[in-house]
Amino acid sequence: MCNSLGESMLDNLRGMAVFASVVGHGSFSGSARELGITTSAVSQQIRSLENELGVVLLHRSTRKLSLTEAGESFYEAAKDVVSAAEQGRIRVNQLRDELAGSLRIATTPELGVHHILPALSTWMAAHDDLSINYLADNHYVDMIDERIDIAVRMSPSIDDHALSSYPLTDVRQLLVASPQYLRQHPKIESPKDLSEHNLICIELTKDPAILELTQTETGKKTRIKMQSRMHTNNVFMATTLAKEGHGLIRVMEMDVRKELESGALVEVLTGYKLPSFVLYAVTLSREQQPAKIVRCLEVLKKYFQTN
Incomplete structure (x- = not known):
């Protein structure tokens, strides 16, 4: 019962999105191009929505589409639903890409003072919602135990499948x-x-x-x-x-x-x-790295390529 209700609700939401697209484009074909589906699939969605609601939403003719009185009323509700879904998607993307929270970076004192701090100084100043913790030590740091986001080191750790390595520069x-x-x-x-x-x-x-x-x-x-x-x-x-x-x-x-x-x-x-050696930035292996790590790696790569 719950599954049927949930599936019906999802079908209605999908149908509302297709309906709002059809009205917005003034045609089934225009909506199909926007949504990346066939014209017949768009037509089927509208028919299913009308059957579910028990009313006709669109007058169809060979030359144009027009809204029925019920269709005009329903279009306003459909627009609100689509708008709310888009705002939610935008917010989720912002949260995914937000440069905020904490970033823990491990390096040696020498690399930290001479290179990592100069490389990241301007970037840090531009993102004051980001809290950065530097661990400067000449000893190997366990990235998992120490919750390290990025380590800058001379060895790539290629034997550790939990880590990913990014070459930064050759070092003489x-x-x-x-x-x-x-x-x-x-x-x-x-x-x-x-x-x-x-x-x-x-x-x-x-x-x-x-x-x-x-x-x-x-x-x-x-x-x-x-x-x-x-x-x-x-x-x-x-x-x-x-x-x-x-x-x-x-x-x-x-x-x-x-x-x-x-x-x-x-x-x-x-x-x-x-x-000579190769200097690496090392991170924990993930299917998708958080934006703060991706951006930090980009800044480090650019710095070492330039210098």
């Missing part, structure tokens, strides 16, 4: 030192010269003191282990130590761009290159 590693350090220590002209120098180890990777260098012109690879007496898990600390002349650091180019531009640090062994 450089070997750099301060001009002061280079003036006071033996020249560095080839990888073997590194054995006479100190490496400030940034302990974010396995075997941080082991370097694999590839000669740019020949592709010849050299693997060398440097001596090190200073260790840190923080790029800011390592960069400061290097600027003060305590040794060389192996670092992402994007983390020391300002120091390179100012001359506070300079690249050594420019004819060789260290392995």
